[in-house]
Amino acid sequence: MEKSYLNMDLLRFTTAGSVDDGKSTLIGRLLYDSKSIFEDQMEAIQQVSDRKGEEHVNLALLTDGLRDEREQGITIDVAYRYFATPQRKFIIADTPGHIQYTRNMVTGASTANLAIILIDARHGIVEQTKRHSFIASLLGIPHIVYCINKMDLVDYSQEVYNTLVDDLEDFSAKLETKDVRFIPISALKGDNVVHRSEKMGWFEGATLMHTLETVHIASDHNHIDCRFPIQNVIRPQTTEHHDYRGYAGRIAGGVFKKGDAVMVLPSGFTSKIKSIDTFDGEIDEAFAPMSVTMTLEDDIDISRGDMIVRENNKPEVSQDIEAMICWMGDSPLKEKGKYALKHTSKDARCMVKEIKYKVDINTLHRNEADKVISSNDVARVTLRTTSPLFIDQYGRNRNTGSLILIDEATNNTVGAGMII
Amino acid sequence: MGSYNLTHLKELESEAIFVIREVVAQFENPVLLFSGGKDSIVCYHLARKAFYPAKVPFPLMHVDTGHNFPETIQFRDKLIEETGARLIVGSVQQSIDEGKSTEEKGVNASRNKLQTVTLLDAIEANKFDCAMGGARRDEEKARAKERFFSHRDDFGQWDPKNQRPELWNTFNGKKNMGEHFRVFPISNWTEMDIWQYILAEKIDIPSIYFSHTRDCFVRDGVIMGKTDFVETKDTEEVQPMVVRFRTIGDATCTGAVASTAATLEEIIEEVASTRVTERGGRSDDKRSEAAMEDRKKEGYF
CATH class of the missing domain: 2.40.30.10 (Translation factors)
Known part of the structure; x- marks a missing residue:
């Protein structure tokens, strides 16, 4: 039964991939096949592509919204895209692959129900795959979909796909995320994106679009702890x-x-x-x-x-907060440094009592010797707050388990904290 | 659908109400920019919901170019009277009279860009520290990167490359004296969401959104309503056409579409099948590829 707009629900997802893995093409494909690209938008990017002498219409121009980005051919900031099918409305947080990567992906991931992580079928798991997976897991995204892209360039080989899935299953067992899926696709040719691939009859799973439309998100919110x-x-x-x-x-x-x-x-x-x-x-x-x-x-x-x-189910009330911090400030995180803090609707100040270790976000290795936490680093810290916070573990509740740190001199948001 | 799952419209509504309440908590003197268009009408509706049964604790501000469709102003004044809102009008005409703005000349003259001067003046004169607006990220590509809470320096400028990261729903409205914020509660709504919500909530909107017959002419492929403020060229033939407006901006630069959609249901059907974005009919965006980005950097909404 087709749902009407009055009972559609909303899925927020983020897309991650390394440079040239076809992320823009995939987003373009989702928007195009769901008829969310309009004629005037298509015309505008067609004109620009023609002027630059590009062979194909460059779908990345749809997502690169700022002048500097178009001129330099890079994506600077998280861009939000929207499309809908008769089942669901979708919000894509499209994050750039290189500059300020961690900062932007953390931002996009913080509100997402699902992460799409693209992998080039020819290259398999690369450093960035691990980084993207770790950030998705750290930010508590409930569902990860690994899209093995460019299957057309490996002759739609089931063997290549199976080997990759084995590797990914081994690797993703270390993550917190419980719902992990795999789909072989070609974003360029459209295989298994919106329409089932005729070239990959051996794949019995759902297409990406079907997965996005049907993944169970009702339980992504905590409905237990009031x-x-x-x-x-x-x-x-x-x-x-x-x-x-x-x-x-x-x-x-x-x-x-x-x-x-x-x-x-x-x-x-x-x-x-x-x-x-x-x-x-x-x-x-x-x-x-x-x-x-x-x-x-x-x-x-x-x-x-x-x-x-509820009296019989209280959050922890504490001034000593253990957290993983993703640092976003221009100057490094200061041990014993003081910052303003926001947690739900509460404002406080805090001191960084201890930097325990830095996490290598490519290997998940803990480095206790390196305590220089610069922009885009992730670290385990202990904070002491000026007044008690009412906290839950981030893994249990993303609202009461998260906090942000603010530089009191510049007023900039400099840290994203996940409470342990 | 599970019993503890919200529909997309309810989730968007809840998000917008949350944002508006954060504004009132974090700022001393906020204002809601109100153009009389459907997006600002929805924002005002959400603000009424946010503080019910209390009144909306901030005024509305209309940056008036003087080039309005009369239906918009009639609608605005009726809504203000019925709901008891406080309305402030910032007049572009007055900015011109005071020599702060210079009127554009020629047949394509528009006061759209001049709104920025009047807006920034009004923000300063009224000491507003936060101006909420009904802009949506799906409208235009520069807006796709806009934050819910968007920081402006003491010249009212937007620095797109140096935006604060915005995590979860934790909004950072901290600022120095003289700076202000623009906040966009319906950032995540699309044109379709707005129409569906207007239908679901039975919200009143100005009559020019519905199909009607009006004297029009065609310029650069865009249907323009004939008003006293627009000069027509000799080659442009004015004739009655059956049209409706998809957005309501300054009458000099807002295009109409040929349409027979006379009810909300028909508009939704038309929006669902349409192949051109709603700003496709606005000549202000067509001035250059980065027209919106440039105006936003200067302080446009």
Whole structure:
């Protein structure tokens, strides 16, 4: 049964691959075959390709949006692309393959349900495959799809594919990601991207598009541990809603129901949910990632940065945070350095108590001797915060398990932290 | 679909409400840019949802080129009156009168670019530290790289190569005195999402989005509405045509499309089968390949 737009859902995915592995071609193929490239866009890039004397229409021009990028033929920044099929709407975070690679891929991966990692069938697993896989795993992307691309250049050989899958299975067993899939494709010729390949009758799995349309994403959110970080307090101060005091926020985990007994952190006061309000009326239950407003039975002093949870299932409340940090600052991460920190709706400051080790993101090797953490490095650190955070492990909840560090002199976001 | 799964429209709505609430929490004096077009109408609708049952805690600001379709202004004033919003109007005419902007000349003259001066002046005069807008990443390729929270220096400029990384849904609105932010709550929406949402939420929009008969002429392959602000060349024949508008910008540079779509359902069907982007009818984007990027760097929305 074809779904109507009223019950389509949303899949966010990221694409990773090394230079010349056909990433732009694959994205172009997905957009083109799903009729998401418009005539005027196609015309515009056709003209540019012609002017440059290029033989094929250069689909990379669709994704390279800035003048410098087109002039230099490089991608500088994460670009977001959109397409939809009758089943789903898709958001692609398209990240560049070389410059600032880690920083950009981490950014794109932070909100993704799924990562597509491209591998050139002729070259097999290369250093960048490992790096991309590690970042996808570190950022907790629930699903990884390895696309073995350029199968047309290896005569659509089942043997080449099988050998590669064996290698990838060995390698990916070390990752946190549980759902790992493999698809042999040719992005250029279109095999197994949207349409089944006639050349690879031996492949019994789903095409990439079918996989994207059907992969189960309902359980990607945590629906077990109730977490409601308060963004704003809603006080209408009108005659009609004279005593109304609502707590606005986006559910970060679990299912909250009207009448539930809840606890407010950090105060520890307990109360019951009086109502869950929306503009469209009261609702009986709310779950991640819904934005709602809650009222409580008791008058408790609650403000932004507080969190409503269940008494029998609390997050850890701590000022000592163990985390993996992906560093993005221009100057290196400073041991004993002080940074501003954001965690859910809470602002704090922190000191980097200890840099424990640097991770070689190509080999996953821990280097305890090298503590110079520069831009695009990943390190294990201990932070001491000025006030307690209400934390979960990143692997359990990407909302309450993540934080960002901010340089207090420049106000730039310089670190992405995954709480261990 | 599982019971704990949101539809794509509900997820986009929740994301936008979250972003608008972050703006109110992180900034002292935000404003919502309101053109009277469908994207800004949806943004205002989302803002009302975000703070219900309280009123929207920030004003709307219309950067008025003076070259409007009358239907847009009537619609704007009715919406403001019905919902009790606060409206600020920044006038491009006034910027010209005060000598801050110079009117373009010739048949292709447009005040579209002049909006930037008026916008930056109004932000400074009202001491706004954050201007929310209804821009979407699918509109134009330079916008595909825009952040939800976009930092502007004290000249209001955008530096696309030096944007802050934006991770998860943790938005960093920290800034120095004199700087401000542009925030785009509906970044992840497409034209189709907007129409579907307008239908699902029964949101009122100006009548010129629906098919109607209007005096038009054709310039560079684009159908333009005949207004008092546009000079026509001798070769351009003005005649009644059955059209609708896909975007509502300055009347001097916003093209119409030939269309008989008179209901939201018909518009959605038309958008689904159309083969040209909605900004394809805007001559302001056609000025050069990087037209949007250049305007954005200077401080355009």
